[in-house]
């Protein structure tokens with residue numbers, strides 16, 4: 182809430198300051214959360230934690246749940262309930278579990294029978310749940326999307342989801358401020374997706390680590406809300422905790438009439454707009470870094486490699502290792518070219534595609550579909566494209582597009598018109614690439630295996646993906662004002678290939694790995710993690726350290742998406758680094774992978790010589806998998822922010838060692854197969870003989886919790902009076918943030934939203950929802 186007068190502040194400083202419930206001397210802050218979005222993948226273990234501790238959801242009125250990652254995108258004409266609709270058992274169980282949880286805890290939920298269902302980052306803004314100046318969290322890294330409204334929005338792990346459910350707060354620290362100013366008019370054919378891909382190409386996927394990026398400048402001010410959301414969405418790919426854009430008239434226009442925004446023109450609306458207008462960075466505010474981009478330099482941009490920073494202009498060629506100075510980057514380039522099946526020097530526009538995916542929380546809003554439809558109208562998807570999909574971001578986007586006739590344009594061109602969901606963005610449902618298939622995708626991540634094991638992803642804007650579908654190769658949308666002559670399709674109807682999941686993605690194999698997996702000798706691999714985590718004390722840890730000479734290891738690589746379909750925290754050790762650890766064809770261990778070699782099978786510590794370990798997704802499954810394998814400590818020069826937090830929540834220690842000599846000395850011990858000791862109380866790393874190699878830094882609050890095995894939620898609940906008095910002030914100053922409409926709309930204040938009944942009732946089951954609630 183507004184406090185004492187301070188010096189010039191950034192937008193981030195203001196929103197952060199207005200949400201401080203409590204602050205410790207070491208800079209640890211208890212931050213109030215206004216809006217909590219929940220989905221099926223990262224919430225089951227959090228609800229289980231609540232249930233086990235006998236805790237309630239503190240603010241059901243500030244919590245909104247939907248199901249998006251696991252669901253099929255096939256027609257819902259005959260949808261009755263998730264039990265009969267979802268074939269894959271793990272996906273079904275996750276969705277059923279969410280439905281049981283929203284019922285038990287009385288939360289607002291948009292299920293598959295509700296037209297408002299959709300990707301969590303599309304429905305929040307659409308409903309007016311996301312508002313300027315709010316703090317928004319979700320167990321999902323692309324929560325950064327909501328920053329387009331001038332909200333402080335960031336992804337969290339499952340332990341933090343539980344913390345927010347129980348306390349409506351989060352324990353955090355201040356981030357650094359980065360300003361990215363984009364000036365000038367965008368050239369024709371250039372979109373906000375090109376801006377963000379270009380920015381990531383410039384600053385790298387670790388460029389924003391530990392920071393919040395504010396995007397500003399005339400190019401940003403000229404963008405629609407949809408386009409701004411695409412930019413903030415991918416701040417996480419730039420390594421940032423969050424992206425923000427100051428709210429303005431375009432923001433207020435967007436919010437008018439949204440069901441959960443204050444009623445337009447009411448006294449509350451006017452009060453809100455008055456506050457929202459104050460949400461901008463002051464002249465003279467202090468930036469930790471300022472980046473200037475001239476719009477003239479931004480061309481339609483596509484990715485060539487396996488990291489979102491691997492981008493070039495569509496008129497460029499595939500780079501080679503000689504194009505990079507640094508040895509890590511040269512090696513990463515060699516690996517990426519091999520994975521992507523590309524040769525340096527190939528013109529980008531000669532790269533032939535197999536599939537096209539227009540969808541995801543980055544680019545599946547109505548404006549994205551309109552642009553893509555404009556490009557493909559009256560034309561045909563090229564004959565070599567096996568499958569071209571349009572997956573709207575929400576049921577409402579789908580309806581709007583149908584009202585405008587966009588579905589007919591797409592279908593006539595040979596695209597499939599699907600139901601809303603995450604779909605082929607990460608392929609947790611059956612929409613996946615087969616090994617070696619190449620896809621033009623409007624999503625946000627091109628990591629190895631992201632869209633299916635062995636699949637190859639090229640990121641781009643919706644207009645560029647539409648153009649690529651017509652040409653059958655990566656294509657420059659700017660050429661489309663002139664006529665293009667794609668090869669016509671046989672009989673004009675799309676050929677739809679059934680996805681070919683590789684063996685390791687089947688339910689049976691998954692079960693096999695979760696149960697007692699086997700090593701190459703056929704011995705059963707048992708979990709090394711304790712049955713419960715979070716309360717273990719961490720003091721001294723002595724053990725073998727496994728060295729890895731890699732940079733930017735993403736959480737998709739640490740634990741691929743097919744293993745996220747669990748409602749447990751345990752049993753993930755055998756899936757750790759799955760694609761690198763096992764041969765995809767035989768399922769046998771790859772003997773060259775470090776954790777398959779002696780003595781590293783028993784490693785307790787992982788040593789990374791490259792930066793940005795654990796970048797990407799918020800999946801807490803990554804630390805759970807490490808822990809289950811037996812790794813309690815990771816040593817690296819830097820980390821993805823969400824992963825870094827998630828490890829601490831599991832009684833693990835991620836150590837930042839950025840001094841090259843120290844890191845080299847630790848790596849030398851690891852490579853020699855000798856034990857090292859991590860001594861947390863004394864903040865020192867020692868060799869096997871006890872000789873100190875180096876000291877390390879760790880935040881004092883985190884150290885205190887680890888050494889004493891303290892549970893964050895329990896600690897926060899001890900300051901309940903502070904949270905309650907913050908809430909009183911919030912109600913007084915920002916009344917529009919309380920009790921969002923839906924719980925009131927049901928007529929059951931605080932009561933559960935009904936979900937479609939399944940055949941077998943598990944808990945209290947509501948009557949079947951016949952007509953979704955209107956707004």
Ligand SMILES: CC(C)[C@H](C(=O)O)[C@@H](O)C(=O)O
Pocket residue numbers: 222223250320321322323336607745797798799800801
């Ligand atoms: C499943 C979820 C944890 C994940 C994320 O956090 O990003 C997903 O949305 C993704 O895009 O990989």
Ligand code: SF4
Pocket residue numbers: 250300301321323541542543602603606607624625
């Ligand atoms: S990035 Fe993809 S998988 Fe993740 S929330 Fe967005 S659409 Fe879903």
